[in-house]
Amino acid sequence: MNYTDPDIRERLAAEYVLGTMPERARRRFESQLKLSPALRAAVSEWETRLTPMASAVPEITPPRRVWKSIQQRIGGNRPAANSAGWWNNLGVWRAATGLATIALVTLGFFLAIAIEPTAPDTSMMVVVMKDTDTRSPAMTVSWEPGQARKKMLRLRVIGHAEMAPDTAWELWMLPGNDQAPVSLGLITTHELQTLPVPPQLGNVIDDAWGLGMTVEPAGGSPVGEPTNPMLYMGQCVKT
Amino acid sequence: MLARCALSDQRAFDALYRATSAKLFGVAVRITRRKDWAEEVLQESFVKIWHHAGNYDAEKSAPMTWMTAIVRNRALDWLRRPREVQASDELEAFLASVPDEGPGPEELAILSARSGRLHDCLAQLGDDQKRSITLAFFHGLSHGELAAKMDKPLGTVKTWVRRGLDRLRQCLDGLDSI
Numbered sequence: 001m002n003y004t005d006p007d008i009r010e011r012l013a014a015e016y017v018l019g020t021m022p023e024r025a026r027r028r029f030e031s032q033l034k035l036s037p038a039l040r041a042a043v044s045e046w047e048t049r050l051t052p053m054a055s056a057v058p059e060i061t062p063p064r065r066v067w068k069s070i071q072q073r074i075g076g077n078r079p080a081a082n083s084a085g086w087w088n089n090l091g092v093w094r095a096a097t098g099l100a101t102i103a104l105v106t107l108g109f110f111l112a113i114a115i116e117p118t119a120p121d122t123s124m125m126v127v128v129m130k131d132t133d134t135r136s137p138a139m140t141v142s143w144e145p146g147q148a149r150k151k152m153l154r155l156r157v158i159g160h161a162e163m164a165p166d167t168a169w170e171l172w173m174l175p176g177n178d179q180a181p182v183s184l185g186l187i188t189t190h191e192l193q194t195l196p197v198p199p200q201l202g203n204v205i206d207d208a209w210g211l212g213m214t215v216e217p218a219g220g221s222p223v224g225e226p227t228n229p230m231l232y233m234g235q236c237v238k239t
Numbered sequence: 240m241l242a243r244c245a246l247s248d249q250r251a252f253d254a255l256y257r258a259t260s261a262k263l264f265g266v267a268v269r270i271t272r273r274k275d276w277a278e279e280v281l282q283e284s285f286v287k288i289w290h291h292a293g294n295y296d297a298e299k300s301a302p303m304t305w306m307t308a309i310v311r312n313r314a315l316d317w318l319r320r321p322r323e324v325q326a327s328d329e330l331e332a333f334l335a336s337v338p339d340e341g342p343g344p345e346e347l348a349i350l351s352a353r354s355g356r357l358h359d360c361l362a363q364l365g366d367d368q369k370r371s372i373t374l375a376f377f378h379g380l381s382h383g384e385l386a387a388k389m390d391k392p393l394g395t396v397k398t399w400v401r402r403g404l405d406r407l408r409q410c411l412d413g414l415d416s417i
Contacts, residue, residue: 014404018372019315019379047308049411052357053376054307057269059261066264066278067256070285074252 006038013042017050127211129234138232141171141211145238148202153184153195161189163215170216172226173201174233176209186220187213210235252289259303260285263310270314270377280317284310315379360410368403371396 015021016029033039129139140156153171163169169188172181184205185195197205212230214221221227260281267277267284287309361369371385380388386396 010408011401011404014408015400018375018400018404020375020382020385020400022381022383023319048301048304049357049408050376051304051307051311053361053373054266054269054311057262057265060265060268061261062264062278062281066282067260069282070256070289073282073286074289 004038009039009042013039013046017043017046124239125206125236126239127234127236129211129213129232132230132233139213139234141234143197143205145206149199151197151202151205153197155187155193155195157189157191157193163189166218168216168218168220170214170220170226171195172212172214172230173205173208174210174212175204175207181212181226183221183224184211186216206238208236255288256285259306262303263306266307266310267314270311270379271317276317277314280310280314284313287313318379356411357407360407363410364403364406365399367391368399368406371399372403372407375400 012021012029016026021029029039033043123145125143125145127141128137129141130136131138138158138161140158141153143151143153155171168186171184171187173184174181182201184197184201187193187195211234212226213232214226214228214230216227263284264277264281267280268274271277271280284306288306361372364372367389371389374380374385374388382393382397382400385400386393389396
């Protein structure tokens with residue numbers, strides 16, 4: 001089956017979501033799904049189209065034991081190290097699966113509906129930086145707001161980005177209100193890295209509009225401002 | 240710090256469950272038609288939601304759509320699992336137990352209120368197209384099972400489904416772009 005033909009892709013995605021695909025075709029389709037972002041996008045569009053059909057179904061309160069079992073099953077991941085994983089260390093934001101994952105939004109969503117607000121000292125600043133060309137998430141940056149000194153940014157580069165020879169990646173704070181970007185320093189293409197915030201920016205970075213990244217000559221921009229358009233850019237969100 | 244984070248996770252997840260479980264359980268019951276199965280499905284789905292929250296992409300779908308799709312897929316998997324090893328007479332019994340219509344009149348009314356677009360677009364389909372699509376949606380019937388259930392040739396049913404989906408897409412996307 002030719003999965004690269006948009007018409008066929010569309011039709012298969014529709015039948016897959018509807019559930020009419022025979023067993024073997026479904027398994028084959030699922031193995032392709034892992035490889036093809038276009039196929040996943042088509043599936044996701046069909047889920048958005050068809051799933052509202054389920055909104056007609058009457059609500060039924062599940063027995064309490066269901067929640068108890070769920071708690072038991074997810075409770076095994078505590079204390080902290082693992083279950084804090086997707087929450088805190090951005091570990092789920094990788095493109096290993098190829099999925100554009102935006103845990104931040106989920107996190108905001110979970111928090112938004114939380115009945116009790118979370119303690120303020122557990123909040124985080126998070127930026128999902130997107131490729132300004134493809135609009136897909138390319139890098140995430142997070143830090144703990146508040147403390148001005150020894151502030152560290154935690155960076156996660158999504159996917160396998162490559163840096164051209166004799167160039168450098170420079171991270172910029174975008175203060176907003178038409179103010180010029182301020183350099184935060186050079187970064188690498190490593191998946192995981194930390195970057196100390198220059199002391200004079202320790203306070204102001206919490207109020208920045210966003211962050212951006214540009215490709216600069218080796219050693220960084222010689223003029224103190226970006227010499228190229230932003231390659232990655234994202235808005236700061238406090239969670 | 241980490242422990243607190245884990246705790247706030249838990250609290251938010253608790254709230255999420257309270258806000259959505261009745262709706263999602265309704266979906267699981269509707270598809271599996273057995274409360275004990277639906278309980279398993281709901282449990283597995285929430286464990287999955289917990290572990291895979293990071294895969295949720297708000298740009299692609301609303302949270303409820305994302306979670307409903309997880310529950311529905313889990314419920315359909317649940318139905319498919321035993322059927323793979325079922326003898327053919329059991330399969331017939333299963334098919335016979337599947338209610339004929341898609342959403343009942345009451346549900347269609349709710350559907351029209353809650354999801355006007357989809358309802359309007361479904362209404363434009365021929366009866367056979369609509370019936371095969373709603374049967375497949377709520378019961379995960381394959382083409383072959385649909386054909387058996389509706390007592391029509393496989394090719395006919397395939398065509399109904401394909402044309403029905405095509406028209407739904409045109410209708411829904413057409414409205415989208417207005």
